[in-house]
Amino acid sequence: MKLKPVLAASAIALIAASVPAQEKSAADGIAEYRKMLEDGNPAELFEAKGEALWKRKRGPKNASMEACDLGKGPGVVKGAFVELPRWFADTNKVQDLESRLLTCMERLQGLDPKTVTDERFGRGEQANMEGLVAWISAESRGMKMNLPTSHPEEKRLYELGKRAFYFRGGTHDFSCASCHGEDGKRIRLQDLPNLTHNPGNGVGFAAWPAYRVSSGELWSMQRRLNDCFRQQRFPFPGYASEVTIALASFMGINAKGAESIAPSIKR
């Protein structure tokens, strides 16, 4: 695991050396590097762990997650991911995949959601969550994002997410829109998807969760948003807090029709 970033770095160096040092070639080199990575996406390891966790009896109630309703009925996993976040009658809340899994862990298995929400990313129950989101998202791989919008709460969360997306603050006056509000922009050489509309198949919302080569970890959408806010110089968003659900609703509904490639692989 420790070797991965080193391997990645040398792969970049190889490509960088093999192409002329021009702007376009550098971007092409990165695209080539990403293509190479797709041949062996270590996210598969997380998917296998997640499937096992879904079926394993755990917690005070010694129950599996197999009766969990992700929106398409108890136990239906295929196709659920591309319709989240959505409104759930039993909680009367719009929930993303991770907040919904918290509900199922609590109700079915008797696990305290705090064991997830208060844990650091990549550790303990957070690491279990990474496996679950990897497997559940993989079960919808190749399907198109299609979040429901008929419930008033779904419409309301979209509107709140839109406001959060454009909310400027912090030491640097950044909002999500500072980087993700226009087409064709970059930070350094990193292309920035415009998340105010469908940015294309497997781009932006339709690419997460993802395996991060640089850290050797599986990043959920919650973690992706968390690190965006860190770079935005904002304070720390609570895990599964309302702003994260609202933003996921905004991005997910905007991405309607985009093919999901999650869990994808990122540098």
Added chain:
Amino acid sequence: MKTSITLACGAVLLAACASLPSPAELDQQAQAMMKASFRDQGIAKVDRIQQDLGQSACSSDKPPSDAVSKQVEKEAMATIQPPSDGRYLGDWKRGEALAQNGRGMTWTDASIETKANGGNCYNCHQIDKKEISFGTIGPSLWNYGKLRGVLNPDDPAAKPIVDYTWGKLWNSKAYSACSNMPRFGHAKLLDEGQLKDIMALLLDPKSPVNQ
């Protein structure tokens, strides 16, 4: 208040709540959501989401009214402090290092002191053409001084450009209310000496930017 209304909508009055809250109510709910969703972490405290006039005026997909924009720009202009010794240019080499440095002010950074911060310039701008890894959110700054005819930054003829560039770095909102650029001087992201070094990178005729 808002929360209880929302709960009532969801639980009891579904039919009566088939339509959205008004835009003003949604604005209030969004403010409450922002307040409730974040916590302090390291140097990044929750007071960072208390918006000033410019931040709240530029928090929409639509620009603010002309009157509000003018007010934001006027207030920003009044914050600009010229260098204490009257000298605007430092060392372009240190300026290049600052332009390359994208660190500072996140919750994983240890200190809010200016010396812990970079300028983040290449994240958004092309500057020296030799650096191919540059962002495109801001305009290219290649040949910044040369294109503006700055042959000698001390020449009175160069003064308007020197003043503007200093002001833009100190508080970008003085010239454009909703500029994407941070307010490096006003927000205490960079100190006077660091700003002078970035000034030199942009305006010193010897800087690689102006070759």
